[in-house]
Amino acid sequence: MIELRHVTKAYRALDRRRVVLDDVSAIFPDGRAVAVFGANGQGKSTLIRLLAGTEAPDSGRVLHTGRTSFPLGFSGTFNALLSGRENIRFLARLHGADTAATLAFVEDFAELGAYWRMPVGTYSSGMLARLAFGGCIALEFDTYLVDEVISVGDARFRARCLDAFAARTGHAALVLVSHDLAIARAFCDSGAVLAGGGLRMFDDIEDAIALHEKLVRGGERPGAVP
């Protein structure tokens, strides 16, 4: 579970304050999958970073019970000089996972062949993405965070990603940011809409989608509310 308690977060963009969250209190409960909607620039990625704890709120608190994942597919912590295997072993150790089982899972999943034991710096971007995706779902988290990237690679590999991800998140809570309504509907039962510094939570994802679409229509055509 992740709880936002009176969280305010603003940025200085050029010369003015841009409020992303304005005194938001919300709960992302255990075992629920929440899709977060919001027009571009409303701060969905910032919300994910706040939930991950990689960014601190200006005021208020972000409380975690259980373990929160790094955003799915994030490869920024890989050391380019170490092999994929060594990087995954480090991730497994860091998270207290069974090292051997994690290594076996990722080696099988990422389909890197001989590159598995080569420095990550020699990988193509697709290989790196497969490694990062495998590294995240190999680890057991209570809450998974997903910022747009839900599957990588070609069509066959994407299908594998979705299957593996569904198998994992079936047990865990999920906070997902995606523009793809089909993906959001497939993985999430509840929804939230991020707009104008507020975060509205809905038990039913369809209610969230309805409000989101109204807001987007309004944004594209100023005058929905004149």
Place this chain on the structure above:
Amino acid sequence: MTDDPDREQRRLDALRQADLAEANLSRNPRDLHPLLVAADQCRKAAEPNRATALLDRVIAGAPAAFPSRMSLSSQLAALGRHADALIWARRAIELRPGDARAWLHLTGLFLSLQRPRDALVAAESHLLHATTPSPRGHHLLSVARAAMGDFAGAVLASGEAVALAPDVIEYRRHLASTLGNAGRLEAAIAACDEALARAPGDAMAWRVRSGIHELIGDDATALADAERAMALAPDNDSIAAHLGALRRSLAVGGSAVPQDAPPRGRPRPARQPPARPDFSAALAARGRTIHAILLHEVRTRHARSRLGYIWALLEPVGHLATLGSIFYLLSQGPAPVGESLFVFYITGLLPYLAFSHTASAVAEARSAGGSLLQLPVVGPLDVPAARAALQLVTEILVAILVLAGVALLLNETTMPANLTTTAAGLLCLWLIGCGAGLVGLVLSHMVPAWDYIWGAVVRLLYFGSGIYYSPIVFPGPVLEMLSWNPILQGIEWGRAGFFAGYDPPWLDRGYALGFSACLLFVGLALERAARQRLQRTQP
């Protein structure tokens, strides 16, 4: 046609004025002012064609003065010729780039031309140059932001406008509309009701209220509001269109959001909430994380080299051997303490390097391991802690290597007389290194010159810590001063354990420990206070 004699009179006056102005132009081709006055009168007297013709003559005359250009631009805008108005507004601003009124006018023009991005810049320039509070400037800024989809920013600007001019219904109406578009629906309704409390007959305010209720999903109220707006302004096309759309959507089956749609999505198994970890489990998890980072550091510190971590040991060993030998060769005579001058030097240099290496290892934790902070499992102090721990292990290994090497090669006794006391001195210096490192971690990001300051401090301490001499060689007052140096205290503490029977009177273990505890506390407090700022500058 006109049955109002006054109005007819004004019309005739305006036309006469126009004739006079044109006649004047043939005599004074540079005198455009009468044309502008006449055009203004014609427009107000419902003679737009005559006004347009007059303004065309003004354009042909290319007015060079700021007031003429502004007047021309305003009148063109009033006649709906926004593109021409824009040209002359810009030419006016070329003459007076600091004129707030001109920028405000330009903002309005850009908005009319559906160029919100330019309007935004113009509105900000206006607010920059305005010497008095400008509610309209904030209002137009809000309109521009809303048109670009930045409703959160629009709400801020709109709130400013309402605060500055609480009685202008247009601003309140717009505030309600931006709040609605930003998804803050309760606040939007409140703002709308406040506007309506001041002007119950404002059709557009009712129209906005209807739109917000539609977003909320309260279609009945939305319809009632829209009908009210229609009754107040029967000729308004946008209200009519809105009402029509609402009626159609209600006729085809009520709310746009189905109230009893079956829940979508994959059914997920119920799951026991994870137990809240107790303190010892949390501590174990922390320790595991730090241990993993430590191993990672070992693996990556010299990853480019085949020797890897061995380098981390060879480097200080080489340093010690070189410096120790140089000082040994330069100075002759008996050692201040113990049998060998070389061993004496080593007992100063080893602990000193433990301090300075630890300080820099901790201070560089952000640049070296910053990306690990992107992992939620890694806490802000984990990387510094792992680096400090690794440094301690490294220093101990280096000490063993060097002392054993000296014993073997030079046939000296290098076994400490009291191992515990020697280790305590080393540990104390390591703690000071941790504290100084934390302070450096924060200050190197706050104070640009910190690296230079710290470099100077380290060089000063190198010579002021009794590495190559015993403090006994100095007269009382200097000795007194040197004994305040906690690094010297730590080194002497270690020597007191290393050399049997050596117990210098200036050694104050309580002071050394107290200092290291205080410094560590200051470092931790600084890090806590600056954590948010450090996180914000994370790459």
